[in-house]
Amino acid sequence: MYDRLKADLQQRLTELEEQGLYKIERVLQGAQGPEITAKLPDGKTIRALNFCANNYLGLANQPELIQAACKAMNEWGYGLSSVRFICGTQEQHRLLEEELSAFLGTEDTILLSSCFDANGGVFEALLDADSAILTDALNHASIIDGVRLCKARRLIYKHLDMADLEQKLQEASDAKYRLIATDGVFSMDGDIADLKTICDLAEKYDALVLVDDSHATGFIGPNGRGTPEHWDVQDRVDLITTTFGKALGGASGGCVSGRKELIQWLRQKARPYLFSNTLAPAIVGATREALRIASNAQNLRNQLARNTMRFRKAMEEAGFTIRHGHHPIVPIMLGDEKLAVQMAQALLDEGIYVIAFSYPVVPKGLARIRVQLSAAHTDEMVDRCVAAFTKVGKALGALKS
Incomplete structure (x- = not known):
């Protein structure tokens, strides 16, 4: 029985990879934070700004x-x-x-x-x-x-x-x-x-x-x-x-x-x-x-709100399609699953750690990169993230004309 199931799973996993839906886990080499070190599947270690954690108040490594x-x-x-x-x-x-x-x-x-x-x-x-x-x-x-x-x-x-x-x-x-x-x-x-x-x-x-x-x-x-x-x-x-x-x-x-x-x-x-x-x-x-x-964290909440508004405003001005709002979850809408995966990889090469989300996590045709801001991000980190998105977005044709 397992041999048949194994062959079936191997085929389905291959199909996920071809569709751009296969999820790859990158192994962190240290504590969670606004900047992290991660080990890639090919064994390469990279240092990157982290914009995909739920670390809203920046307390994960306090x-x-x-x-x-x-x-x-x-x-x-x-x-x-x-x-x-x-x-x-x-x-x-x-x-x-x-x-x-x-x-x-x-x-x-x-x-x-x-x-x-x-x-x-x-x-x-x-x-x-x-x-x-x-x-x-x-x-x-x-x-x-x-x-x-x-x-x-x-x-x-x-x-x-x-x-x-x-x-x-x-x-x-x-x-x-x-x-x-x-x-x-x-x-x-x-x-x-x-x-x-x-x-x-x-x-x-x-x-x-x-x-x-x-x-x-x-x-x-x-x-x-x-x-x-x-x-x-x-x-x-x-x-x-x-x-x-x-x-x-x-x-x-x-x-x-x-x-x-x-x-x-x-x-x-x-x-x-x-x-x-x-x-x-x-x-x-x-x-x-x-x-x-x-x-007693009004200062952290204020910093988080400032980071969120800074990022949202700059990304809209750059020509990206994002979900409107005020929350530090900022979906960068791309639509195409393969484009989302390709863009996330290109951003990692630029030192920005984000993840592509596609079906079944989100409906088909609504693939995106979900950026999440933290109170631990500095202005310089936010600006570096926007600059990397803009560079990669232009190269991949992901910006609104």
Whole structure:
């Protein structure tokens, strides 16, 4: 059997390469940061500016976080060898949950090993076949997979289309419970969900609201508390799922935060929580420190906003097609999958580390290079990135005429 499967996979992998869809992993030779050293598949080592990490506040290699992780590991050990309800809950886990609730403005929080696990556990635990989930067409894969695990009826509304959402809510009027699930910020486009209208519709049609705020927690909103704060609807969102693997240090871990009784039920029924090892002590300690920094990081948020606007303005002036907005996710729209891969490679030769995104990560015909700004980037780094894009874009015919 394996021989037949092997031959089939080899053929399909070859087809991916021919279509420009094969994903190559480049191995970093040091810590994450605005400038990195990477080892290429051919063995060559290069030094490049990094414009493709989710390191929004630039905390991934901050000495304070490393020290906090080491201190937590010295005090609390390396791992728990258990799940939370057996013998895997430490005092610092509870403290982090309390601190996250205070930061996000919620009643309670439950920790998980990732936001993928958070989304993988929340729907099945709370909703059954007599319920309905209304989900944005471009929601993250973790929401899609989490919804698939649930027996509730699934209604997909057009991306950011509030009229279509209302129609779907009307169609779900017979459901016992209705839940609207949306990304706060959509990872491939950088656009922000209209939570004000979503909450209005939820109240009109008696629905719950869940927001995956992974690309917002720590830096979106006046105090970095995410898209609910950005829209001033913190008290109207029932559940927030988010990650510690982006702005909050860039390691791992995630959570569900929200109404007290919902979180209590997840502690009893969420399978990724009940059957996965406890979040490691070092991650907890460093995340607590990252949260402390993020709570007082207006200077970092301001720098991130300046970098974002500087890059967006310069790229538009250079003639690139980009998704409009204010988020540090900046998609450079190219359309053609092979062109996107070719351009990313040419940029790496120029010392700019970015990645081409193509199907199935994004729809066919919408291939792009997704640039992500960080507060750790300097003006000179941003300008070097734009200059390299312009040089390569001209050579490959990727600029608007």
